[in-house]
Amino acid sequence: MSTRIPSALELDRRAYRRGRERRSALIAILSTAAFAVIVWATVINTEGWAKVQQAFFDPGVAVEALPKVWEGFLLNLTVLGISIFTVGGVALVIALLRTLRGPVFFPVRTLAAGYTDLFRGLPFIIVLYLVGFGLPTIVGERIDELFLGILAVTLTYSAYVAEVIRAGIDSVHPSQRLAARALGLNHVQTLRRVVLPQALRKMTPALMNDFISMQKDVGLISIIAGLDAIARAKGVVATTYNFTPYVVAGILFILLAIPTIRLTDWYTARLREREQSGSVL
């Protein structure tokens, strides 16, 4: 920081810029106020709005539904928490299988590629039906909803995440692999010490995006599970004839997603900054 007193010209320019900033702020406030008035006049101050409020935002129903929905939400959280690890593990294995070179590995390579094709193409709801209803039918007995939910989420999401990991591995400059091999590191050491740590940084934004997607898709297990947040909400809707419980469940999912979304934004911004400052990574 320089302690030099700026020239009169510079002081003039700064004063002008401050004036412009004040003007911009004023315009923003005015336009926001005007917009709020328009919304009030056209949406809220109408007959329909009262009905919307009643059907979707009934405080009494919300209070009644919240404990039940929350209890169900814990099941969603459990499925999510465990799936993070199962998805990560399965996806990493599939991605690594796809990067194996050599004719010996042709069958596993093809199988891994087929897996990602299949589960990225198959609608999640079909996976849920097949796993949630099909599997217990085959086995002939009841299977824990938690297990079925995790299995369905893992099958679908590990296919997406595997592709992200593979793309990350491919994005590491080939010279890095060469330099590692030249030092005598073998294939596994090269992957673990050199390629994966770099790949992980590059794929973090994409992985977080898949994670956000997974956070809300664990809500779909309500189709096979009677006890998760959405299924509980449905129960309350059925007794109150009011849709507020769905909104309550929805808000819980949004609250869950927001920290991850912000974290992703922050991380991506930081990554961009680093790249623009001319670093290698």
Place this chain on the structure above:
Amino acid sequence: MSGILTATGIRKSFGDRDVLKGVDVTLGAHEVVALIGASGSGKSTLLRCLGLLEPIDDGQIFLGDEDISDPRVDGNRVRARLGAVFQSFNLFPHLSVLDNVTLASRVVHRMPRRDAEARAAELLARVGLADKAKDHPDRLSGGQQQRVAIARAIATDPEVLLLDEITSALDPELVGEVLELVRDLASEGATILMATHEMAFARDVADRVVFLDAGTIVEQGPPSSVLRHPQEARTRAFLARFTA
């Protein structure tokens, strides 16, 4: 075998492009050999083949008395005995300078971290970068990066050092510091095979100059004869283009 590294009849093709068409080259103990030739003449490919980083299509490579081109030989073990530095993109950007230098010692040679770091600190001091140990490579200039790459390559006491145009990606004012380091290593008795475009350096430091053109060795000998009085027309044409 007389040399430390001896290659006979090395052939290598990429698709239908023959890059090496039967190259014989020998590297004696403590010998510094400069590999010169135009871009695309096969210098990099030859170095990679000798370092077992590229499978050869024909010929034999001996490291000491061992035929390292034998597919039954464990390539990782052989590569651990060699050191290599490339044009650029050498260092691992996610590791600190110190970790870059110690990686092979720790992971391949199973040296305890403390010993590896002590050795690395010595080497970094030697290449004049002791104060950069904790930095990541992206904080270093190109010349400093290449010096770290050299320190990393010699950290495991390789029997042969393969240097592939290590100054070609550098700004002209940074070339000197890197070549100075190679000159020091050469004077201390390292065995070096280096592909280079620095003719003055080759003349001063190399014991022997090998001129490669279109995948064959056209001429080789002491720098004074190959660079000053080339016998072959192709060598003369290359050098003329170079000094022009």
